[in-house]
Amino acid sequence: MTGPRICILGAGAIGGFLGARIALAGAAEVCLVARGRHLEALRADGLTLIAGEDRGSVRLRASDTPADLGPQDYVIVTLKANAVPAMVPAMAPLLGPDTCVVMGVNGVPWWYFHALPGPWEGRRLTSVDPGDAQWTGIGPARVLGCVVHPAAEVIAPGVVRHVEGTRFSLGEPSGERSQRALVLSAVLSAAGLKAPVRPDIRNEIWVKLWGNLSFNPLSALTGATLDVLCADEGTRGLARAMMVEAQAIAEALGVRFPIDVDRRIAGAAAVGAHKTSMLQDLERGRPMEIEALVGAVAELGRLVRVATPALDTVLALVRLRARVAGCLDTTAPRDGDQAPAEALRTAPGRVW
Secondary structure (H helix, E strand, O other), X not given: OOOOEXXXXXXXXXXXHHHHHHHHOOOOEEEEEOOHHXXXXXXXXXXXXXXXXXXXXXXXXXXXXXXXXXXXXXXXXXXXHHHHHHHHHHHHHHEEEEEEEEEOOOOOOOXXXXXXXXXOOOOOOOOOOHHHHHHHHOOHHHEEEEEEOOEEEEEEOOEEEEEEOOEEEEEOOOOOOOHHHHHHHHHHHHOOOEOOEOOOHHHHHHHHHHHHHHHHHHHHHHOOOHHHHHHOHHHHHHHHHHHHHHHHHHHHOOOOOOOOHHHHHHHHHHHOOOOOHHHHHHHOOOOOOHHHHHHHHHHHHHHHOOXXXXXXXXXXXXXXXXXHHOOOOOOOEEOOEEOOHHHHHHOOOOXX
């Protein structure tokens, strides 16, 4: 197999889909970091990808210990945002001098202010990177931004079903069209995926985040699917208020939205009876991505002095909902401090 060495860190639904597509196309040398029954199945039977009527299987190196896999050209991180800080020390053996770390993670990224000219260049975000674990352990210079658009699910250990979408938008924090971005884009394209290299990846991050920061917590609080949240006058209005606040924050940071808020809500409604990832995590007793999707936006609001009353109210409620359910985001503040990221290692039920 030719091509760069690529490690998928978090070979669950999206990571498994991505790794399988690249490997089945022979576009790169792929290895996987996974754990538990999923890892056992990967070792015993390989990784199986189901897409419509198509089914393909591939055997790849897989381990729950990154040190087993050695230095890589690319490490593509597809973990939940709240799982990453705890994994940083274990990632070190994957990182050679020129390793590129591709952050395919939802929410406001910890590297947001790296190479962003302006008064906040180099600023760090405590809500998504408590203790600067990622900033110091990975380093922002390694990072290539990535917005993940496909949907997939693990339907059995070692078996991933592709639901929809093939776009993984890439972008350097600086906006340049770097060689490492172009090489990875070519690899993903060879695997039949769409991988545009964007001049300002932050714009696309915010368009996806726009829906996630509002509908995810509201779904966790109500138990409702997207179609119900958008049809109900009260929850639709609250989601819209949160999105308007977020837009004001993003625009104060220089972001420009290609669509308006009502069109974005209509897009969410069109998805239909879908349970958001936050609601799914709540139902399964898993930590929810509250800080990356909501807490970080509130932190940015304070930074640029934009009032966020709707967002702050929902954030307080969903944090309490998580505490009561035992599903607290492990990067969430507790008693004025950040919760220890190490706690995630023992969180029940997580599939990487």
